[in-house]
Amino acid sequence: MTADAAQVAAAYFETWKARDFTALRSLLADDVEFSGPLARVRGADDCIRGIEGLSRIVTDVVVRKVFRDGGDVLTWFELHTTVADPVPVANWSRVEGGLITRIRVVFDARPLASASGAGAGAGAGAAAG
Secondary structure, eight states, X not given: XXXXXXXXXXXXXXXXXXXXXXHHHTTEEEEEEEEOSSOEEESHHHHHHHHHHHHTTEEEEEEEEEEEEXXXXXXXXXXXXXXXXXXXXXXXXXXXXXXXXXEEEEOOOHHHHHHHHHHHHHHHHHHOX
């Protein structure tokens, strides 16, 4: 299960970077739960909408380190945007049955929130994972 979870998490970041939101959606359970500093959403479609919104300002997602424990994958990455210096992010994903069922994201949202205003704020929270 460890390798499968890590592969799913890696594919999540690869499809996000490629802006292939259809492929990214296929990695999420229909009832995926997302929780971050700027938003909480439930459901794959709402999660994808947040990622798409954030992607308007994202220039790169640079994965620095991945930690695995069974179906849990913690990814430490830098979020590069057009509105702020790179933001370090911790993303904890739970993978069950080959799909991501839960995403917990922790980062200092102040640079994104203040630079991008309220319009991108909700997307930043839902997608920085």
